[in-house]
Amino acid sequence: xxxxxxxxxxxxxxxxxxxTLQCNYTVSPFSNLRWYKQDTGRGPVSxxxxxxxxxxxxxxxxxxxxxxxxxxxxxxxxxxxxxxxxSYICVVNPSGGSYIPTFGRGTSLIVHP
Amino acid sequence: ETGVTQTPRHLVMGMTNKKSxxxxxxxxxxxxxxxxxxxxxxxxxxxxxxxxxxxENNSVPSRFSPECPNSSHLFLHLHTLQPEDSALYxxxxxxxxTASSYEQYFGPGTRLTVT
Numbered sequence: 076x077x078x079x080x081x082x083x084x085x086x087x088x089x090x091x092x093x094x095t096l097q098c099n100y101t102v103s104p105f106s107n108l109r110w111y112k113q114d115t116g117r118g119p120v121s122x123x124x125x126x127x128x129x130x131x132x133x134x135x136x137x138x139x140x141x142x143x144x145x146x147x148x149x150x151x152x153x154x155x156x157x158x159x160x161x162s163y164i165c166v167v168n169p170s171g172g173s174y175i176p177t178f179g180r181g182t183s184l185i186v187h188p
Numbered sequence: 189e190t191g192v193t194q195t196p197r198h199l200v201m202g203m204t205n206k207k208s209x210x211x212x213x214x215x216x217x218x219x220x221x222x223x224x225x226x227x228x229x230x231x232x233x234x235x236x237x238x239x240x241x242x243x244e245n246n247s248v249p250s251r252f253s254p255e256c257p258n259s260s261h262l263f264l265h266l267h268t269l270q271p272e273d274s275a276l277y278x279x280x281x282x283x284x285x286t287a288s289s290y291e292q293y294f295g296p297g298t299r300l301t302v303t
Binding site: 116119120121175176178179180181 | 291
């Protein structure tokens with residue numbers, strides 16, 4: 076069964092600090108992995124997409140990594156801001172024509188001043 | 189209006205009611221999706237409409253019925269729902285025809301409560 080596990084479930088940090096969110100998956104065959112940010116009361120917004128051959132990708136203060144061998148991904152947030160408070164969702168898409176992505180439960184991040 | 193819009197934003201309905209959720213995308217995309225987001229659970233893909241083809245998650249109950257009259261509009265018709273159907277229903281659209289290759293743009297969602 077395809078699964079995506081995210082950790083931690085929730086995280087509280089002080090403004091300006093760095094943090095790393097984890098995503099482990101069992102989806103196979105693998106096409107790509109996306110990280111989404113979902114603010115309260117809004118729909119998710121894509122931060123990065125990682126394909127099989129990519130190890131690291133950055134989007135401003137967000138840096139995603141992918142280890143396709145161990146089926147692990149991380150999202151590192153540098154110099155956190157209050158606006159980073161949100162839920163971060165890892166989504167793994169299969170290859171082979173399937174339309175059904177597998178979503179993680181998300182990590183709830185709270186940034187305190 | 190820009191992006192993906194959804195109406196209503198909030199809906200309370202009884203188990204015997206019939207209601208519909210509406211989604212409209214202003215991005216020129218040709219694929220649209222319905223997702224269910226329940227508390228403490230992962231997002232669940234319900235339906236995909238791509239180039240007039242419909243793909244559905246086989247685990248979705250028949251009390252949910254989608255309709256896609258054109259590439260810009262998507263509806264989710266609801267009837268005889270159960271309390272466990274209470275959730276945030278998200279609509280999304282993408283440029284291409286598969287969920288995996290293209291970035292999906294989400295609407296703000298409809299918060300549904302079934303009493």
